Amino acid sequence: MTNQFGGSWTDQKMAIVVAYAKAYLTIMKEQRWAKTIYFDGFAGSGSIKDNSSLRNNNCLLDSNAEMSTAEDIKKGTALRILDISEPKPFDLYYFVEKNESYQQQLLHQIGRRYVDRKCHVVKGDCNKKLNDLAGFLKQNNEFRALCFIDPYGMSVKWSSIEALRGLGVDLWILVPTGVSANRVLVNDGNIPDVWLNSLEIFLGLKRDDIKRKFYKEVIQHNLFGDDLTLVEKERDTVNKLGKLYAERLQTVFNFVSESFVLRNSMNSIMYHFMMGTNNPVALKIANDVIKPKYKL
Numbered sequence: 001m002t003n004q005f006g007g008s009w010t011d012q013k014m015a016i017v018v019a020y021a022k023a024y025l026t027i028m029k030e031q032r033w034a035k036t037i038y039f040d041g042f043a044g045s046g047s048i049k050d051n052s053s054l055r056n057n058n059c060l061l062d063s064n065a066e067m068s069t070a071e072d073i074k075k076g077t078a079l080r081i082l083d084i085s086e087p088k089p090f091d092l093y094y095f096v097e098k099n100e101s102y103q104q105q106l107l108h109q110i111g112r113r114y115v116d117r118k119c120h121v122v123k124g125d126c127n128k129k130l131n132d133l134a135g136f137l138k139q140n141n142e143f144r145a146l147c148f149i150d151p152y153g154m155s156v157k158w159s160s161i162e163a164l165r166g167l168g169v170d171l172w173i174l175v176p177t178g179v180s181a182n183r184v185l186v187n188d189g190n191i192p193d194v195w196l197n198s199l200e201i202f203l204g205l206k207r208d209d210i211k212r213k214f215y216k217e218v219i220q221h222n223l224f225g226d227d228l229t230l231v232e233k234e235r236d237t238v239n240k241l242g243k244l245y246a247e248r249l250q251t252v253f254n255f256v257s258e259s260f261v262l263r264n265s266m267n268s269i270m271y272h273f274m275m276g277t278n279n280p281v282a283l284k285i286a287n288d289v290i291k292p293k294y295k296l
């Protein structure tokens with residue numbers, strides 16, 4: 001079975017990462033002292049299924065998956081990155097996948113087609129592996145990492161992103177503003193405790209700060225003067241979440257790119273896709289890559 005996604009935003013996401021990786025490798029080719037790692041924290045099976053019936057919920061498994069035709073199935077980002085040989089391949093590839101079946105499929109596809117690439121395909125949690133990556137980079141100064149973080153929802157802990165502070169990392173991350181975070185911000189502000197916990201872990205902020213950013217108090221005037229104070233959700237919280245995450249990234253990286261907004265076929269915002277880096281040249285490339293010429 002393949003991973004299943006739908007909608008052209010998936011193509012856009014892959015096109016951006018591949019275009020950036022090529023530009024990144026062009027520059028790194030000149031840095032002869034440096035070794036490059038491609039770190040993919042949510043690697044998938046190596047294939048994705050383009051299924052229009054899943055366009056509003058790109059990561060659900062489809063019970064009809066076995067009926068998919070070859071035309072529905074596309075190469076996932078992992079294989080597209082491995083396909084890059086010009087200007088040069090990465091020196092090392094590190095793919096993390098939590099689902100054992102997907103990890104095995106990716107391993108199988110890589111083993112068959114990319115024998116000359118130095119790959120690790122591990123079953124594990126991206127959060128743990130981001131921390132391991134940080135430890136590795138601290139010990140091995142010659143390495144520079146391009147990270148691609150492509151989660152379903154709010155599964156990346158803020159503490160895992162913070163672990164990358166001060167390191168030679170360019171981090172592309174899909175921030176699940178529309179698909180996940182905004183859904184947790186319920187209209188009346190009565191967010192269940194467990195959801196507030198996940199927002200705190202995801203944003204690295206305290207619940208009161210989060211509430212202050214996304215809710216306001218409004219006074220409802222009653223006929224007899226007994227006014228009522230109500231809590232109301234702010235407007236355009238999806239984009240505000242994207243802006244907030246970019247501000248949070250800016251506390252870890254020197255530079256954060258503009259966001260590329262990924263929308264589904266109903267034109268609803270699903271993710272804000274952005275990059276953090278400590279390198280001003282990388283920032284310029286990232287902002288260039290997300291300009292309309294790369295949009296499919």
Ligand SMILES: C[S@@+](CC[C@H](N)C(=O)[O-])C[C@H]1O[C@@H](n2cnc3c(N)ncnc32)[C@H](O)[C@@H]1O
Nearest residue numbers: 041042043044076077097098099124125126150
């Ligand atoms: C959006 S899909 C990845 C698609 C892939 N990046 C691509 O473009 O081809 C997310 C993948 O992450 C895996 N996953 C979910 N939670 C994870 C975690 N905490 N750590 C690592 N992988 C995880 C899922 O099994 C799924 O295959």
